[in-house]
Amino acid sequence: MPVVVKPEKCTGCETCLSSCPFDAIVLKEGKAYINEYCNACMTCMSVCPEGAIIETETGALSAESRQKIEEYKDVLVFAEQKDGKVISVSYELLGAGRRLADELGAKLVAVLFGAGETEAKELVRWGADRVIVCSAPELEKFNDDPYSALLASVIEEQKPSIVLAGATPVGRSFIPRVAAKLRTGLTADCTSLEIDKETRNLLQVRPAFGGNIMATILCPDYRPQMATVRPRVMKKGEYNSDRTGDIVNVGLDNIKSRTKVLEFVKEVSEVSVNLHEADIIVAGGRGIGGEKGYRMLEELAEALGGAVGASRAAVDEGWIPYSRQVGQTGKTVNPKIYIACGISGAVQHLVGMQSSDIIIAINKNPEAPIFNVATYGIVGDLFEILPLLTRKIREVKNL
Amino acid sequence: MNIIVCIKQVPDTAEIRINPETNTLMREGVPSIINPFDLHAIEAALQIKEQKGGKVIVLTMGPPQAETSLREAVSMGVDEAVLLSDRAFAGADTWATSYTLALAIKKLGADIVFCGKQAIDGDTAQVGPETAEFLDIPHISYIRKIEEVKDNYIRVERLMDEGYDVVESSLPVLLTVVRELNQPRLPSLKGKMTAKKAEIKKMGMTDIGADENNLGLKGSPTKVKNIFAPEVKTDREMIDGTPEEQVDGLIKALKGIKCI
Ligand SMILES: Cc1cc2nc3c(=O)[nH]c(=O)nc-3n(C[C@H](O)[C@H](O)[C@H](O)COP(=O)(O)OP(=O)(O)OC[C@H]3O[C@@H](n4cnc5c(N)ncnc54)[C@H](O)[C@@H]3O)c2cc1C
C-alpha cells in the first residue's frame, strides 16, 4: 500500500474516514488503518490534521524503463468507420489529438480499418499528419479479433505515447483487448485530456461512481497511454482542405478470427440519430407524469424544431423509448439548447447533457439539482409552463 | 458444459452523494449489491446449464466481505462460488483485475465465461474483453440474445448503435451481457437455505500462480491522481413571476440567443 497511517501520529479523530471515496479507511484499536480498498488517491493525506498519513516509496522507475517510455512519442487516433464512412467521433478525437500532439511537439497519426483512400484524405484534412490504412474487406465490418490484433501491431510499430479511440460499442469492445496485449493502461470515457506541464504525462479525467465524482487518472510508467472518449464530448478541430499528409497502406497478414459477424440487423432508430444531431433537445423526466406530459414535450420540440430526450426514470416508466435516454447509461448529447422538464438532475443524467451550450430547467422543486447546471431556471409546474411556452413560440414563429 | 460467471460486489451508486461541504463521497449506509449487469450474466449461465447440463461457478475478486454477494448468487442456483482474495490484489485497475481473474479461470476451466457489460462503480466495461485477451480466447460484447449453443459453437446477438450484429464463435468464449438479455430470477427459499451452508472456495495469489508484479496496485498501469466533485455552473439566471411572466422571460431569452 503506498499510502499508510503512522500510528504514533494518528489521534483517531476519524477525519480521514469520511474523506475516503473508496471506503478504505477503518478504525482499528483507535487508530486509522488503510485497507485493501485503497486506490492511492491521496485524498486522506490532505485532510489529516496531524499529518499522520504518508506516502511510502512508490519505487522510482528504472533508467531502462524510463528510456523505453521516451521512445514513445506521437499521438495516435483510431478512426472508426461505419459503412465505409468515418464516423463523427473520430473527427472529434482528431481535434483533441491535434491539440495534444502540438503541445508535445509530436505527430498526429490516424489509423483506419476497412475503408480507403478517400476517407484517409479526409482524416488528413481534419488534422492527421499520417494515416495508416488497412483496406482489407475483412475489416469493413467490425470484428474484435482482427481489429485488436492489427491495431496492437500498428501501435507496436508506431510507438505512440498516446492512443485515443471512441467509446462506441466498437471501441469499448476491442480497445481493452489491445491494452491487455500491450500491457498498458486504458481509461474509459474521458471527459477531459490534458498534458501535465511538468511530467508530460496525459491527465485523463473521467467520471466515477456513476458520475458522483470525477477522477484524474494517470498511466505514468507504461506506454502508450490509452483513453476512450464518448461521442460529442470533444470538439472537432479545424478542417483544412489544403492540408497534406502521408498515407501508408498496411496488409492484414496472418491475422485470423475466431468470431464471425454473420449479419447486421438495423433497427429503426431515427430518433437516436436525431438526438445526437439535434440542436435543440426537449427532455422529460418523471415529472412529465405520463402520456399527457409526453405529448406536451413533443409539441414543444416540434415548435422549436428539436428532438425529444428523456431521463432514465421516464424511460423506466415506459413513457419514452430507451433510444432517447440521456445520461450515463444512455446517450451523451451536446446540443445548443437543452430543455429539462421535470428532471431532478441526478448526476447520472447530468453527465450526459452537461456540456450543452444552454440549459433551461423547468422544475417545481426549487431545490432540484438540475438548477445547479442551468443557464435559465424556471420554478413552476410544467403542465402550466409547457403549453404556454409552445403557444408563444408558435406565435413568434408564425406557425 | 462448465460456465464461469464473473461478478463484482459494488456500492449501490444510486445512493451515493457528494457532501457539498467537504467535497467527498458520502458512503455511509450505502448498501453493497451484486453489480446489476452481473445478475443478468448469472441468469444466462443458469439457463444454458438447464438446457445443456454442466455446472455454473461464480467468481469474484474482492475483499472478504464480497462473500455475501457470492452467497446471494448461490441462492439463485449456481453450483459453486469462488472468492479470489489476497492483500496483494488490492487496488487493482482493470488490467490487473483481468490478469488475476484470467489466472483463476484457467485453473477452474470454462467453456463459457460470462461478465456483465460494465460495473456500475467504475463503468469501464473493460474487464470482460481484457480477461478474454489474457485467456487467449475470443469474446463478444453486449450480448442481448443467445440464439444457439452447441458443444463447440455459439451464436448470439450483439447490441450495436442502431441495431444488432449476429455473431458466431467457437468455444471457449467470453461474453459480456446487457440488461435486455433476460430477467434475472429471484432466489428461491431452498436456494437461500443452500446459500447459508454453501462452502465458499477461497483462492489467493499462490493458488493461481500469479506473478506479484502484475497484481494489485503494483501491477496496475493506471493510477488515480486525485478526485474532485463535478463542477457547478454559477452564471445561472432564475426567471420568476407568474407562469405567464416566466414564459415571457424565457421567450425573451430565446430571442436573445437567436433561437427563435
Ligand atoms: C448506474 C446508474 C446509471 C444511470 N444512468 C442514468 C442515465 O443514463 N440517465 C438518467 O437520466 N438517469 C440515469 N440514472 C438514474 C438517475 O440516478 C435518476 O434516478 C434519474 O435520472 C431520475 O430521473 P428524473 O429526474 O426524471 O426523476 P426524479 O428524480 O424522480 O425527478 C423528477 C423531477 O420532476 C419534478 N416534477 C414533478 N412534477 C413536476 C411538474 N408537474 N412540473 C415540474 N416539475 C415536476 C420533481 O420536482 C423532480 O425534481 C442512473 C442510475 C444509476 C444507478
Ligand SMILES: Nc1ncnc2c1ncn2[C@@H]1O[C@H](COP(=O)(O)O)[C@@H](O)[C@H]1O
Ligand atoms: N473484481 C471483479 N471480480 C469479478 N468480476 C469482475 C470484477 N471486476 C469486474 N468484473 C466483471 O467485469 C465486468 C465489467 O466490469 P468493469 O470493466 O469494471 O466495468 C463486470 O460486470 C464483472 O462481470
